[in-house]
Amino acid sequence: MNGSRAFLIAIAVILTAALITGITLLGVYVRLPSDPDYDNIWTEIDKDGNDTFDIDDITTINMDGDEFRILQLTDLHYRAGYKIADSDELIRRTVEIADPDMIVITGDMVMTVENNFYVEHVAELFSDIGIPWAVTYGNHDDEGRADKFYMGEIYENAEYSLYRNGPVNIGGLGNYAVNITRNGEPYYSLIMMDSGTYLEDYPEFSYGTFETGQIYWYDWLQTNLIESGYAKSMMFFHIPLPEYRVAFDEWQLNGSDPAIGFGERREDECHALINIGMFDKIKQLGATTDVFVGHDHVNDYSVEYKGIGLHYGVKSTRQVYHDDDMIGGKLITISGENAEVAVSNILLPE
Numbered sequence: 464m465n466g467s468r469a470f471l472i473a474i475a476v477i478l479t480a481a482l483i484t485g486i487t488l489l490g491v492y493v494r495l496p497s498d499p500d501y502d503n504i505w506t507e508i509d510k511d512g513n514d515t516f517d518i519d520d521i522t523t524i525n526m527d528g529d530e531f532r533i534l535q536l537t538d539l540h541y542r543a544g545y546k547i548a549d550s551d552e553l554i555r556r557t558v559e560i561a562d563p564d565m566i567v568i569t570g571d572m573v574m575t576v577e578n579n580f581y582v583e584h585v586a587e588l589f590s591d592i593g594i595p596w597a598v599t600y601g602n603h604d605d606e607g608r609a610d611k612f613y614m615g616e617i618y619e620n621a622e623y624s625l626y627r628n629g630p631v632n633i634g635g636l637g638n639y640a641v642n643i644t645r646n647g648e649p650y651y652s653l654i655m656m657d658s659g660t661y662l663e664d665y666p667e668f669s670y671g672t673f674e675t676g677q678i679y680w681y682d683w684l685q686t687n688l689i690e691s692g693y694a695k696s697m698m699f700f701h702i703p704l705p706e707y708r709v710a711f712d713e714w715q716l717n718g719s720d721p722a723i724g725f726g727e728r729r730e731d732e733c734h735a736l737i738n739i740g741m742f743d744k745i746k747q748l749g750a751t752t753d754v755f756v757g758h759d760h761v762n763d764y765s766v767e768y769k770g771i772g773l774h775y776g777v778k779s780t781r782q783v784y785h786d787d788d789m790i791g792g793k794l795i796t797i798s799g800e801n802a803e804v805a806v807s808n809i810l811l812p813e
């Protein structure tokens with residue numbers, strides 16, 4: 464073979480390889496088809512002027528006995544080829560210790576391009592665990608082939624799942640509620656929300672927050688819940704409110720009173736750089752007693768601030784950055800006639 468022919472073959476091989484790589488990369492980043500339910504449009508009143516709220520639209524669980532145990536798991540971060548079996552085992556151990564009536568996972572269940580495979584894995588795992596479970600989206604969930612509608616269909620149809628896409632026109636996806644009754648009477652509402660991903664059109668990098676429509680929707684939902692006899696609620700979402708930072712600072716400055724808080728802050732609170740006013744809305748409505756988030760993997764504190772419990776979950780797998788001594792879950796117990804809330808961290812041995 465002469466030199467120029469070998470050179471041409473080499474060029475052809477390189478170009479073919481580049482083409483194949485290009486097509487593959489393009490292929491993996493293309494979103495899989497999903498089926499958005501654009502009919503689920505939220506309006507406060509219908510065209511006849513009546514409130515659209517219907518308590519029967521909300522999934523309801525009647526508690527068994529005198530306490531209701533919720534296990535908050537968070538930031539599972541399932542991704543290709545990484546610690547899958549280890550993560551499954553950590554979750555199953557935490558569930559066994561908590562012995563909950565319900566599980567809420569506050570976001571970042573999956574990540575990376577292959578999120579479509581791992582959303583199926585998460586659905587299979589929790590269906591197999593066999594305890595009613597709910598999810599809210601984090602900033603990483605929809606970064607791969609599967610968008611939130613694609614994942615929403617899997618979560619909505621999985622066994623024991625309480626997840627609902629909720630309205631499509633308020634911001635994010637997976638804004639919905641679950642009601643708990645005691646002896647058939649209203650007891651507590653659990654409100655799940657999508658706290659977004661990142662702020663677009665903002666001069667600096669910033670994690671996301673709620674959209675204005677979600678604040679209106681929460682106001683409408685919470686007000687109607689109160690009128691229906693549900694005087695108290697707790698909220699679950701992914702990204703902390705800016706008030707978390709202030710709350711922890713104040714708690715620490717005032718001597719870390721164990722009656723007001725517990726747990727640790729090992730990293731800064733990565734909240735949005737704008738404050739959309741969710742905390743003020745919570746205060747104004749006066750029904751949400753506690754807020755549970757994830758997102759910052761090495762924070763697990765709970766602090767009361769202006770009468771509201773602000774809680775970080777405990778990271779539940781060893782995927783992505785973590786501390787080995789801060790893996791587990793958060794146990795929330797609601798008990799008695801007055802619906803007292805008690806919160807504690809479950810930390811697995813290293």
Ligand SMILES: [Fe+2]
Pocket residue numbers: 538540571601603758759760
């Ligand atoms: Fe995360």
